Amino acid sequence: MSIQVFGLPVSRGVAIGRAVLVASSRVDVAHYFIEPHQAEREVDRLRCARDEVAAELMALKQDVPEEAHAELVALLDVHLMMLHDEMLIEAVKQWVVERHYNAEWAITAQLEVVARQFDEMEDEYLRERKADLEQVVERMLRALSNDVGVMGAAHASLQAASREDPLVLIASDIAPADMMHFKRSVFTGFVTDVGGRTSHTAIVARSMDIPAVVGTREASRLVRQDDWVVIDGDAGVLIVNPPPIVLEEYRFRQRQSELERARLHRLRHAPCVTLDGQHIDLLANIELPSDAQVALEAGAVGVGLFRSEFMFMNRGGRLPDEEEQFRGYRTAVQALNGLPVTIRTIDVGADKPLDRMSTHELRHEHTLNPALGLRAIRWSLSEPEMFGEQLRAILRASTHGKVRLLIPMVAHLREILQVRQALEQACRELDEAGHAYAQVELGAMIEVPAAALMLPLFLRHFDFVSIGTNDLIQYTLAIDRADEAVAHLYDAWHPAVLQLVAQTIAQANAAGKPVSVCGEMAGDPAFTELLLAMGLRSFSMHPAQISSIKQRILRTDARQLAGLVEHVLASDEPQDACVAWLSRARRLTH
Incomplete structure (x- = not known):
């Protein structure tokens, strides 16, 4: 059906x-593919986990006091029977050998299959045995978690x-x-x-x-x-x-x-120039050093946002030290061959927690609303040793190309001053260690309404600003962007959001400070003409979006956009007003 x-x-x-x-699963499960020659090792992990759980259940059975209810012993027997069910084990092995699932994924995949069979049984007693199977699988997953197995x-x-x-x-x-x-x-x-x-x-x-x-x-x-x-x-x-x-x-x-x-792929290396001759910089957002080459191949003229936090994730609790970070940043910088690379300091928290095994376990996980808790620059400043390592690694990478340093979620003057002090301290430590570094431009993410409203102050302390529209929308509208229950209220076209974006671009341009948009709005063709009309000349997006945005820009005459911003900002329905204005402008042109 x-x-x-x-x-x-x-x-x-x-x-x-x-x-x-x-x-x-109630137990965190790692999901990744293995290579075919690693299947035997994963099957061995399953056998070891099964034997460990069986020994644990047998020990529990022997420790059951004589006065205990007979059903308790019977329950343990049921769990042991399920554990040694060859049909179950063979089916799990099949996921590993034929589909190349890791052991944890294989056992949860088979649980999904068998659980549906239990749900379809007419006998109520048999249907309830699904809970027993889930408990057995959970025990095996816990046993497997003590063995890191094949790395993802x-x-x-x-x-x-x-x-x-x-x-x-x-x-x-x-x-x-x-x-x-x-x-x-x-x-x-x-x-x-x-x-x-x-x-x-x-x-x-x-x-x-x-x-x-x-x-x-x-x-x-x-x-x-x-x-x-x-x-x-x-x-x-x-x-x-x-x-x-x-x-x-x-x-x-x-x-x-x-x-x-x-x-669109054929446009990737064409100059990005409007019909009236205005050059527009299309930059790339990347997550890992290896993505830098992908950005170049997509036609980016630099990296507008290197999300450094992804170098800290999926590491089984071991965070990268200064040397490893330096090598990663250097790889990205060298791949760009002199084009600018904007590295954002680690932005963890909310929907991007670090591995729970990390020694720097995030305290935000115990707060009611992680999006409003200890995240981004707040967390970095609370971990000065880690922050210092990252700053030193970025500074050292700056000798291999043009590097810009971007600070996320800044909202207070004291945060700005603390960042500058940490940067000065990192420079002194590099001098003492004899490591070379270059001067880097310092920028701020404008993603909190307070930052947009305090922009004149920010522009006195920063060399450039980058608008992170995703969080700016989230915090302006008080919408958790990861929560599907309120996702329909998340609105990039909300008049308040557009006012803050337009104000930020205008003030930065007036102060002669570079400004870019690195949030999802930059890669959405529906906003391209409006952002150009606001005065934006630097867009940063995922490499896959560059060609479609470039096509839109190549077909636009920026001079004809005069009046678009005022018209849209004055409307109660900005999106409809923008579409209607552009449609009318195109008809007049043709």
Whole structure:
């Protein structure tokens, strides 16, 4: 039976393939692919975990007091029986050997399959045995967690060509760190139950340039392993087991989309100049040093945002030291061949926590609202040793190219002064150690309304500013952008948001300080003309979005945009007003 599941469209395009479910668990489960030759080791891990849990259950059974209820012993016997069920073990091995899942993923995938079988049983007693199976699996997962197994990076080398069918990922949620595991992997698209248009999961999906739908609420429950599914990233729809005629229609759309991408690809190295001769800088947002080469190939003229926090994630509790960070930053800087690289200091918190095993475990996880807690520059200043290491590594990398330093979520003058003191201290320590470094420009992220309102003060202390529209919208409208329950209220076209963006661009231009937009608004073609009209001449976006924005700019005469900003800001419905104004302007031109 074919069904449709509706969510939020966050990354355009069509993906068709077999569903791969990442089952949720009360125990954190690592999901990654292994290489074929590592299957035997993963199977051994499963056997060891099973033996460990069996020994634990046997010990519990022996310790049961004589006066205890007989059902307690019977329950332990049921768990032992399930644990040694060869059909269950063989099925789990099949996930490892044939699909190359790691041990934890394999056992949760099989749990998903068997749990559905229990749900369909008519006998109430048998249906209730699903809870016993879940408890057994949870014990095995805890046993496996004591053995790090094969590192997640190993799966990245697995090529999609080794599989007969394309795969799409279906999950309750995917943490940003897990998304980095899946980057450039076999998946052609993904769907999650939770998330908003600018949750970090959605942002990474756009950076991967694959179709994605989030906030579906029920997808991971309704879809079964290996179901054929279609992801419509334009409409925000997941179609499960589509009829042949629907499948053929989407395959046609998929081919059309591929042709359009090929056409846009030819624009990647063309100069980005408006029809009236104004040069526009299109920069790239990157997550890892290796992404710098991708940015160059996409036609970026620099990196406007290097999200350094991704170098700190998925490391099993071991954070990169100064030397490792230096090598990573140097790799990115050298890859750009003299083009500017803007490195943002670590921005953890809210939807981007560090590994819980980290010695720098975030205290924000114990707060009621992480988005308003100890995150970004607040966290860095609370961890001066870590912050100092990062500053020294960035400064050392500056001798290999043009580096700019960007500070996230600044809101207070005292934070500015503390950052400058930390930077001066880092310079002194490098001098004492005999390490070379160059002067770097210091910039601030404008992503808190207070920063936008205090911009004249900020411009006295910073060399440039970058508008992070994702958080600026979130904090201006008091909307958690990762919460699908309020995602419909997240509105980049809200008059208050547009006023703050326009004001920031105008004040920075008047002060002669460079200003860019590095949030999702920069990569959305619907905002291109409006941002140009506001005076923006530097856009930073995911590499996959550069060609489509460049095409829009190449077709625009910036001189004809006079009056657009005033018209839009005066309207109660800014988006409708912008579309109508541009449509009228095009008719007059032609």
